[in-house]
């Protein structure tokens with residue numbers, strides 16, 4: 627039979643976003659350029675607001691942790707010395723954000739700011755979440771079959787909700803039972819998957835995780851989570867060993883649930 631049989635013990639499907647539900651091109655060509663082009667103006671406009679202050683404070687803490695990295699951009703503490711000081715500080719934050727994005731870093735600090743910046747664009751309808759054509763029909767089918775479906779992405783939970791709540795398919799947030807981001811842990815660490823299972827109230831072996839990134843698949847597998855690697859147009863290529871080792875799917879429609887014929 628064509629497709630991938632989902633083990634009978636699986637009751638939860640956990641989905642990555644970029645490269646799994648959503649083309650990498652949408653994130654890299656639409657969402658990320660929006661941040662790079664607008665971060666300076668965003669900081670100028672929102673600097674005094676509490677949410678923005680917290681974002682900057684988290685970025686500053688991250689910059690301190692990153693100080694040992696090649697090319698790291700520090701964010702000085704505020705000295706309160708007037709307009710020049712403020713402009714220098716904003717510039718440092720802009721440079722830090724650009725530096726982190728040039729490395730496609732998945733820090734909680736960067737992802738939190740990005741989520742806040744995308745909010746206006748999604749709500750105004752300037753940006754709409756995009757999904758591969760098989761995604762929404764498959765998720766509906768899984769839900770009808772009694773599966774729980776969760777999202778686990780490096781994108782902040784707030785950004786995830788914007789993507790699914792303001793999409794080309796309308797508001798499809800109701801299809802998901804919950805969301806996880808890097809606040810629970812990084813996707814390449816197996817402990818994150820144990821914490822996710824605890825939070826859902828199931829065993830790790832009840833979860834099937836779908837992702838495009840083999841490092842994430844490997845971390846999940848180490849925690850006894852079932853995994854399948856999703857191969858989509860525009861995704862990074864896999865080595866021959868990875869192609870042999872992992873169960874691969876090119877569409878969610880290839881998954882065969884235990885009760886499916």
Ligand SMILES: CSCCC(=O)C(=O)COP(=O)(O)O
Pocket residue numbers: 642643644645653657732737740778779780781782785786789813
């Ligand atoms: C609106 S979700 C933003 C996606 C994002 O910022 C990201 O880093 C995606 O990473 P993923 O873990 O989904 O591959």
Ligand SMILES: [Mg+2]
Pocket residue numbers: 642643644645646837838839
């Ligand atoms: Mg991904």
